[in-house]
Amino acid sequence: MVRRTSLEGAECPVARSLDAIGDWWSLLIVRDAFDGLRRFSEFQRNLGLARNILADRLRTLLAHGILEQAPASDGSAYQEYVLTPRGRALFPVVVGLRQWGEAFFYAPGEAHSVLVDTADGQPVPPLEVRAADGRLLGPDDAVVRKVREVRKVDELAAR
Known part of the structure; x- marks a missing residue:
């Protein structure tokens, strides 16, 4: 398998973000976590993803502080995957991708899931x-x- 180049040291915030969540499986796991999925088996069943790939993506999301493991909410011996504050901060990213997809990848009137406000049931x-x-x-x-432009401005201001 080809190894990805790490972007963790990139000057661009988009590149660094993609280092953590740029894989489509990772974003789908985050999407499913927003939908309430918490267990390995739930992610696997919903995504139809091979166990080894799912385990790798979950490890990456854990390592980047997007998910954390917690004891199972039902008291069983299982661990669950829970969005951290960093993971929950991805909500506008997932909503933006959803809305972009709705605008450009569905025919007018074609059925698709809809994100609604829980307070009034209206589409977001x-x-x-x-x-x-x-x-x-x-x-x-x-x-x-x-970065080089910011540094130049900072240098001029320091003089």
């Missing part, structure tokens, strides 16, 4: 990226300031 509205002043931002309204 599309995510938006907003500026500090509330303006809606699109790809042309923001730019990534690279």
Whole structure:
């Protein structure tokens, strides 16, 4: 099997994030954890994933602090996988992927699962990226300031 190149030391936050969750199985495990799955057998049954691959992805999610193991909630000898605060912070990422998929990979009227607000049963509205002043931002309204540019600004400010 080909080994992936680690991105853990990358300057780009997107690259570092993908080092932890960039594999599609990992994101599907996180999605299933949001849906309440907690046990190895539940993930395996829902995903249809080989045991060795599931075990590897779970180890990676544990190592990156996205999941943690906890005693089984039913008091049995099993361990369960629970989202950590870092894992729960992936909620907008999963919602964003879901909404992007709904917008671009389903025909109009084609049936698919729907994320709804538990308070009122209404579909969750599309995510938006907003500026500090509330303006809606699109790809042309923001730019990534690279590390070398940030360092240069910091150096000039220190003079």
